[in-house]
Amino acid sequence: MKQDLSNKIKLGVFVTLGVAVFIIGIYFVGERQQLFRSTFRVSGVFKDVAGLQAGNNVRFSGINVGTVESISVVSDTSVRIEILIDEDTRKFIKKNAVASIGSEGLMGNKILIISPGIGTKNQIEDNDKIATVQPVNMDEILASLKTTIDNTSNVTSDLSKITHEIQTGKGTIGKLLMDKSIANNFDSTFVNLKSGSAEFRKLMEKAKSSWLLWGF
């Protein structure tokens, strides 16, 4: 009988422990999704949410402060998102705060980033509509990159033509760099200049001794 009682107590401890671990686990999982905290809701309209999903984190100054609650298409050009933000951070988020969409690392989940507003002291209120910045779409980046690449290819092909002509001695610069006769001409010019200046020097020496220039 005593053994039976102690077994029952052991069973009781076991069950309590199991249930406690389960409840604590559920609490912490729920805590992340902010089920047990007081939150407030704001919304924003994007043209394109770039893969943001309900449940993604909301960051303010790099800290997770909330989650994306729902995403719905409003019209053909706008998507409305509802976000839940921790009540404690309300005082830091101003009415003119701006929401943008970023991602956690290169391959990570999408996140909603709220940049604090400046120049106003009015706190954000429940169900306020937050200003948004359209995310930079990867396709747009690629499209603009394509124009850049096309231009670059034109430039490089022109450049290759020019360098080819320079190398074959065509054009002014080509002649200047590649034509040896110019260099020879320069050479002889310098030789002439040199001898000319030597003659000039002799002349000047003679002139010094000339009586016509005495007194200078």
Add this chain to the structure above:
Amino acid sequence: MEKHISHIAGNENQMKEITQGASSGNFSNSIFKKFFLEVSMITIFTLRFFKEVWKPPYEFNELLRQSFLIGYKSFPLVGITGFIIGLVLTVQSRPTLMKFGAVSLLPAMVAVSIIREIGPAITALIFAGKVGSGIGAELASMKVTEQIDAMQVSWTNPFKYLVVTRVLSATLMLPLLVVLADAVGLFGAYVGVNLKGSVSFHLFFSQVFQSLEFKDVFPAFIKTFFFGFAIAIVGSYKGYNANKGTEGVGKAANSAVVFGSLMVFLIDVVAVQITSLFEN
């Protein structure tokens, strides 16, 4: 109830005929017959459980005693297994994540694996090995030594006293064991992470709960009830319908483990399909 028993007894006789038929040559035909007969008998057995479980008198003390034996007594085994699985999974996953430079994702990845699949599946298999075979062998030896028949004569309902209590306590205890095994497994993972790296307990803890969502936790938890139920019902069925003789006991214990484990995987594959249906 007597009708049921006579029905099952009738099935047993049919089974013997079929088994004899198998040895006399008509092999493939009898294999199929044997399979379908087994399915029908186990279905009747399960339906009988659901019929008997609501009917008073409730064997409450026996339920507690069985819960102690099935739940509390299995915890050391399940705990050690959980710890080792958590540790080994972490150490084995590290090189792969290192290739991608994503070692910091290790706690999150291991947590999701343990909670969603490894914890429930490994615990259920260990449970099938320990409890399923135990139930099978115990009931089979009672059947062989005619204790079940004796209970019948003394106006105790053996099905209620032996089967209902065991199946109920296994159904209720396995989820608890899985929760505790998950917790111990995560601790094992923490040790595993710190064998070759350095992650504080606080960081590990917050990374684990960052990665988990309700859709990871609840389906995994709910399926463990089905695991426990299936293991115990298969074990009880095999024991309750054991053949006479010592050979029958061994056979009952053996097939309780084999079919119990198989049932765990079958339920698992159904559960994963249902879960993914709701996720999309």
